[in-house]
Amino acid sequence: MRLQLFIFFLFTQVAILRAQITEIKGVVLDKQGKKPLAFVNIVADDSKTGTISDIDGKFSLKVKGKPCCVKVSYLGYENTEYHIHYSRDRQLIELSPKIFNLQEVVVLPGVNPAHRIIDSVFHNRKKNDPRKLKAFSYISYDKMILTIRSDSIMQKDTTLLDSSELRARKFLEKRNFFLLETVTERKHMSPDLNQENVLATKVSGFRDPVIVFMLSQLQSTSFYNGLIKILDKNYINPISRGSTKKYFFQIEDTTYTDTGDTVFVISFRPLLNTRFDGMKGFLYINTHGWAIQNVKAEPASDTGAIIVHIQQAYKYIQGHWFPFQLNTNIDFRFAVVKVGDTTYPLMAIGKSYIRDVNLQPHLKKRDFGFHEVEITPDAVNKKAKFWQKYRVDSLSARDKETYRFMDSIGKAANFDKIASVVTTLMNGKIPVKFINIDIDKFIHYNRYEGLYIGLGAHTNQLLSKRFTAGGFWGYGFRDKSAKYGMDFNVIIHKRSETSLHLAVYRQVLPSGGVFFGNEQARIWNSNDFYTLYFKRMNKTKGANASLSFRMRRMRDFKWDLGFRVQNKKTFDNYYFETLSGEKITDFNFSEAHFGFRFAFREKMIQTTKGYISMGSNYPVVYFRYTHGFNGLLQGGFTFDRFDLKIEHKLYIKYLGEFSYQITAGIISGKLPACNLFDGKGSYSPFSLYAPNSFSTMRPNEFLSDKYVALFLTHNFGNLLFKEGKLFNPQLMLVTNIAFGSLSYKNLHHNFDFNTLEKGYYESGIIIRKLLDFKVYDLGIGVMYRYGPYGFDKSANNFAYKISLFYGF
Secondary structure, three states, X not given: XXXXXXXXXXXXXXHHHXXXXXXXXXXXXXXXXXXXOXXXXXXXXXXXXXXXXXXXXXXXXXXXXXXXXXXXXXXXXXXXXXXXXXXXXXXXXXEOXXXXXXXXXXXXXXXXXXXXXXXXXHHOHHHHOHHHOOEEEEEEEXXXXXXXXXXXXXXXXXXXXXXXXXXXXXXXXXXXXXXXXXXXEEEEEOXXXXXXXXXXXXXXXXXXXXXXXXXXXXXXXXXXXXXXXXXXXXXXXXXXXXXXXXXXXXXXXXXXXXXXXXXXXXXXXXXXXXXXXXXXXXXXXXXXXXXXXXXXXXXXXXXXXXXXXXXXXXXEEOOEEEEEEEEEEEEEEEEEEEEOOEEEEEEEEEEEEEEEEEOOXXXXXXXXXXXXXXXXXXXXXXXXXXXXXXXXXOOOHHHHHHHHHHHHHHHHHOHXXXXXXXXXXXXXXXXXXXXXXXXXXXXXXXXXXXXXXXXXXEEOOOXXXXXXXXXEEEEEOOOOEEEEEEEEEEEEEOOOOEEEEEEEEEEEEEOOOOOOOOOOOOOOOHHHHHHHHOOOEEEEEEEEEEEEEEEOOEEEEEEEEEEEEEEEEXXXXXXXXOOOOOEEOEXXXXXXXXXXXXXXXXXXXXXXXXXXXXXXXOOEEEEEEEEEEEOOOOOEEEEEEEEEEEEEEEEEOOOEEEEEEEEEXXXXXXXXXXXXXXXXXXXXXEEEOOOOOEOOOOOOOEEEOEEEEEEEEEEOOOOOOOOOOOOOOEEXXXXXXEEEEOOOHHHEEOOOOEOOOOXXXXXEEEEEEEEEOOOEEEEEEEEEEEOOOOOOOHHHHEEEEEEEEEOO
């Protein structure tokens, strides 16, 4: 009986204790715009129990008893004391904005108390950084809408709107321009092995999800990197070594969690009179492990064409801080919608919700595919039941109307075709039904051919997703000869990028040129300006067969092997003398090659049109070995050739971007000049700047069978000059160095060349973005030649350059 009474008493006390715990749920909105406010501080009255609203403005607070009110504070808004309505399931708290300026601060003498907190976060960064975990996995649901920044229209009295503004308002009240959704499974193994499998994707008006993947790469899931990369630009993280000497930090507020931990709200911005790529915003630092709980950040300078605002929220789960919500808001300054006499910039609002987190998954390397981002075959065909499982909230009436309206418009206007045309144009092709016209075969110029006009075309996916076939024809008006060729490519296995390529051609090839089979061809590439300076070329007939592929276990390698035969005619009256004394002006080659491109942890994104590289943070290595056969298919030379190229871009904090390219080659055997190494000279007294070439070296001035060349460039970015909209100068320092040698010099006749044993040196400056049009920029520069191969007449050592760089 006593035991029964004791158990009854125990249960009664537990029930009483439970009854004393009240859960208050609600949402915090901006009173004017009715938009959710992320990371608002909410503290129970007269207690140290509190919480912070999530990215959607929602909150949940567990308190003892039933307090009458909660204290609500948020930077940039009036503090308020909200009286709780216990009759409501969800509280609605609205905050009024106030005038607030981060730069209007009072700097007091002594040690900034925020520095101690920032230093604690920095020293605990490795423990709290999710990327430092041995492994993790999760599912994310991503949602992004595209609309215009239209607050002035939506808040304006309708009687003051003209007819076009009224139509715009009615449109925006019902729907957005676009709505994009994806569900992605991510797996990670330390140090840098990642896999993202897109399980489902849906885009209003489109069936091709390529847009989603590009936008989804704008924000990292960790704010602990020393550099925060947004688009193609690096920003110094306020949580990094030495940041307290570059950033101004200020404690703006202090709040508490429902577990009793303290959260410091700290604003940050670059110190006045400092010039570096910094950010501004707010950090919410939890004293439990001195970890980032929330962050709001954006570029400190807002003069760019695209401005990205990021928000991140972390939770302490399974013994570690881990992100659970991400916001990405993008302002497209270059894209505007005109309504009446006013223009409104396009903006994208993206949200990511992370769930099913596992911080101790049993992963092995075989669980990772050929590419970092891959799409499941049925991703665009998922049913409503699947989406209901992963959506955080059901689609609103506005979302449904966006899908309905844009799907009908997209079908009528064929948005997928338009997107395909734009993508194809960016790759240097013009789609015409089932044919792609090759833009680079229309027209070009070099010193040998002069003006070249022609046509090239290949079949596209409308004819076959498995193979392409095509050819080209063109005519050079200086060399007065036609060039033509045909090629055929068949995809054997899509995921591993295994393809067979066959080609026959009659064209001209640069004498002493270097070619790597796995180089990624881009028509809009400043490095290709070097081809303008080709002066010595050889008429060539040839046929190639090559196989390229990836292997799952070595997915960072792209392999290439093949065989080719070529006949090359001599240039002018040059002849090559064999050891037996025979004078040769017609050169036959039979060659087998093997090579690879290695980009460690390169982020490759699978799309319906192929694969897009988002780059690698590590050096990219190209290697190619070629063996020549004497007597096989009329081949006249036995040789072994090794070609190597290494290139890398490295951002150095507070100094800018340093890039280098190393090229080297060795040939064992006796070969004519057309198959040796030229110096890659691109000299003209006043001409277009060709990166990774020798601006002061005359074309074909040097000849080598062993060489190494080093191209060094440092871009200070906006560290030296204030960033503007059109005038945005960036100073680049350039130094190029080459060494080489040539065996059997006496075998080459009627060719005036030099060799590189003493070392070739040139340096100079390029000032980029004197005119910055965002899509491309123009600048000027000068290069100077010095050292053993410098000319006695100083004026001959200078080369004056115009720089042209593309922004994509």
